[in-house]
Amino acid sequence: MKTIARSWWKILAVALMCYVIIVGFLVPLNSGIDDVNPKYFEMGKNVTLDVTGYNSNFQKAQDFKAYLWIDSSHFILPQKIEIGAYNQASLVFDLNQSISSQDSFVTASLYLDNEIDGKSVFPDALTVKNNFANTKTPSSSIPEFRKPDGMRFPFMNILDETVRNVFFHVAIWMALFVLSTVAMIYSFLYLRKSNNDFDHRAYAFTSISLLYGLLGLATGAVWAKFTWGAFWTNDVRLNMAAVSVLIYVGYFIIRSSIVDKDRSKRVSAALNIFAYFAMIPLLLVIPRMYDSLHPGVGGNPAFKDEDMDNTLRMVFYPAILGLILLGCWMANLRYRVSRLDELDIDLEFKD
Amino acid sequence: MSLKKIAKLLALQMRLELRSKASIGAIFLFSVVLIFIAFKAFNQFSTMSWNVLYWLLLVLGASTAVLKSFVPSESNLDLYYYTIVDPIDFIVSKILYNFLFLFVLSNLNYLLFIYFSFDAVLDHSSFLINQLLICLGLSIVFSFVSAVASKERNAAVLSSILGLPMILPILLLGIKISAHALGILANSNITQDLLLLFGIDMLLFGLILLLFPTLWKA
Numbered sequence: 001m002k003t004i005a006r007s008w009w010k011i012l013a014v015a016l017m018c019y020v021i022i023v024g025f026l027v028p029l030n031s032g033i034d035d036v037n038p039k040y041f042e043m044g045k046n047v048t049l050d051v052t053g054y055n056s057n058f059q060k061a062q063d064f065k066a067y068l069w070i071d072s073s074h075f076i077l078p079q080k081i082e083i084g085a086y087n088q089a090s091l092v093f094d095l096n097q098s099i100s101s102q103d104s105f106v107t108a109s110l111y112l113d114n115e116i117d118g119k120s121v122f123p124d125a126l127t128v129k130n131n132f133a134n135t136k137t138p139s140s141s142i143p144e145f146r147k148p149d150g151m152r153f154p155f156m157n158i159l160d161e162t163v164r165n166v167f168f169h170v171a172i173w174m175a176l177f178v179l180s181t182v183a184m185i186y187s188f189l190y191l192r193k194s195n196n197d198f199d200h201r202a203y204a205f206t207s208i209s210l211l212y213g214l215l216g217l218a219t220g221a222v223w224a225k226f227t228w229g230a231f232w233t234n235d236v237r238l239n240m241a242a243v244s245v246l247i248y249v250g251y252f253i254i255r256s257s258i259v260d261k262d263r264s265k266r267v268s269a270a271l272n273i274f275a276y277f278a279m280i281p282l283l284l285v286i287p288r289m290y291d292s293l294h295p296g297v298g299g300n301p302a303f304k305d306e307d308m309d310n311t312l313r314m315v316f317y318p319a320i321l322g323l324i325l326l327g328c329w330m331a332n333l334r335y336r337v338s339r340l341d342e343l344d345i346d347l348e349f350k351d
Numbered sequence: 352m353s354l355k356k357i358a359k360l361l362a363l364q365m366r367l368e369l370r371s372k373a374s375i376g377a378i379f380l381f382s383v384v385l386i387f388i389a390f391k392a393f394n395q396f397s398t399m400s401w402n403v404l405y406w407l408l409l410v411l412g413a414s415t416a417v418l419k420s421f422v423p424s425e426s427n428l429d430l431y432y433y434t435i436v437d438p439i440d441f442i443v444s445k446i447l448y449n450f451l452f453l454f455v456l457s458n459l460n461y462l463l464f465i466y467f468s469f470d471a472v473l474d475h476s477s478f479l480i481n482q483l484l485i486c487l488g489l490s491i492v493f494s495f496v497s498a499v500a501s502k503e504r505n506a507a508v509l510s511s512i513l514g515l516p517m518i519l520p521i522l523l524l525g526i527k528i529s530a531h532a533l534g535i536l537a538n539s540n541i542t543q544d545l546l547l548l549f550g551i552d553m554l555l556f557g558l559i560l561l562l563f564p565t566l567w568k569a
Contacts, residue, residue, distance in 0.1 A: 191562070
C-alpha cells in the first residue's frame with residue numbers, strides 16, 4: 001500500500017498516457033471537405049461543384065444545406081443538390097446574380113451543413129471571377145449552423161487525421177523543455193555543492209531529454225512527410241532542433257571521453273548549463289525571425305482558437321503533463337542505474 | 352576581477368604569442384591559402400557566395416587559432432597562472448586577446464577578399480559592427496570549448512564536435528545581417544538583429560564568467 005501511495009505520480013503518468021492514447025486516437029474528426037472541383041469559375045453562368053467530403057454522411061442526412069460563401073452578407077444557395085455517395089455530392093449554383101465587390105476576383109468558401117455532421121468548411125480556396133462589378137445583391141439573413149453530437153476534433157484541410165500528432169509531437173517538445181530545465185538545475189547544483197547525487201540526476205534527466213529530442217524529431221518527420229511532402233525540409237526550426245540535439249550528443253561524448261571521473265562530472269555539468277542556454281536562442285528566438293512552415297511564425301497562426309480548439313486542449317494539456325511525469329519516471333530509473341554502476345566500479349577497486 | 356590585472360594579463364599574452372612568430376604566421380598563411388584556393392575554385396563570384404565564403408573562412412581560421420588557446424603548455428605555465436591569477440581575470444583576458452586576434456584576422460580576410468575579387472559591402476557600418484559581434488561570439492564560444500576539451504586526448508575532434516553546433520546561432524544571425532549589409536536581403540530589421548546578436552554574446556559571456564572558475568579548479 002505504502003509503495004502505491006508513494007508512487008501515485010507514476011500511476012497518474014500511466015493513466016494520463018492511456019487517456020491520451022485512447023481519447024486521442026478514438027475521438028473522430030469533424031466532418032470536412034477534402035476537395036471541390038472546379039476551384040475557379042465565373043459569375044454569370046451556372047456552375048456545378050463536385051464536392052468530396054471527409055468523414056461525412058451525405059446520404060444519411062435528411063436536411064442537407066450548402067452555401068457558396070463570399071462573406072457573411074453574401075452567400076448563394078444551390079439550385080440543385082445531387083448526392084452520389086456518403087462523401088460525394090454535386091451542387092449546382094446559379095451565378096446569374098452579382099456580388100457587391102469592387103474586385104474582379106473574389107475568394108469564396110464552400111459551407112456544408114447537415115444535421116448529422118454539422119458544419120463543414122472549404123475555406124477561401126475557390127476563386128470567382130466577378131463579371132458584374134459595382135452592382136448590389138440582395139442578401140438573406142445569416143443561416144444557423146448545426147453541431148454534430150459528441151466530442152469531435154477539428155478538421156483541418158491539409159492535416160486531416162494527423163492533427164492528432166499534436167498530442168505527441170508538440171507535447172514531447174514541451175515536456176523536453178521542462179526536463180532539460182530540471183537537468184540544467186541539477187548540473188548547477190552539482191557545480192555548487194559537488195554532491196555526486198546531483199550529477200547522477202543531471203545525467204539521467206539529460207539522457208531522457210535527448211531521448212525526447214530524438215522522438216520529437218521522429219514524430220515531426222512523420223508529420224512533415226504527410227503535410228509538407230518530405231521527411232526533412234529546409235525549415236529553420238527543424239535545423240535548429242537538429243543542432244540542439246547535436247549539442248546534447250556532444251555532452252554525452254565529452255562525458256564519456258574524459259577519463260578522470262571528477263573532472264568529467266565537472267566539465268559535463270558546465271557543458272550542460274552552456275548547452276541549455278545555447279538551446280534557448282536556437283529553438284525559441286531564431287526560428288521566430290525567419291519564415292517557417294511551423295505555426296506561429298512567418299504569418300502562420302500559432303495556437304489560435306481555430307487551430308487549437310477546446311477539444312484538442314482537453315487532450316493536449318494532459319499529454320504534456322503525462323509526458324513530463326513519464327520522463328521523470330524514466331529519469332529516476334536511469335539515475336538509479338547510473339548510481340549502481342558507479343558503486344560497482346568502486347567495489348572493484350576495493351577488492 | 353580588476354581591469355588593471357586584465358590589462359596586464361592581456362599584454363603578457365600578446366607578448367608571449369607574438370614571440371612565437373611561427374604559430375601566428377601559420378594561421379595567417381592558412382587563411383591566405385584558403386582564400387586563394389576558394390577563389391581559384393570558384394572563378395566567377397557572386398555576392399551571395401562572397402558572403403558565405405567570407406564567414407566560413409573566418410570560422411575555419413578561428414577554429415584553428417582560438418581552439419588551441421587552452422592547449423597545455425610544456426613549461427607548466429598553467430599551474431603558475433593557477434597559483435597567482437584570478438580565474439575570471441584570466442578568462443576575460445583570454446577572450447579579449449582572442450577577440451582582438453580574430454578581429455585582425457577578419458579584417459585581413461576582408462582586404463584579401465577585396466584584393467582577389469571585389470568589395471561587396473554596401474553598408475560598411477553595420478558590416479563592421481556585425482564583424483565585431485561575431486568575432487566576440489566566436490572567441491567566447493571557442494575559448495569555452497577549448498577550456499573544456501583541450502586537456503583531453505582527442506582534443507581536436509572533441510572541440511569541433513562541441514564548438515561548431517554552438518556557434519551556429521551566432522553565425523546564422525551574423526550571415527543574415529551581413530547579407531543585409533551586402534544588399535542581398537531586404538526588408539529586415541537590422542538593428543533588432545544586431546541587438547539580438549549582442550544579447551546572445553552577452554548571455555554566453557555571462558555563462559562563461561559563471562562556469563569557468565569551476566572548470567579551472569578541475
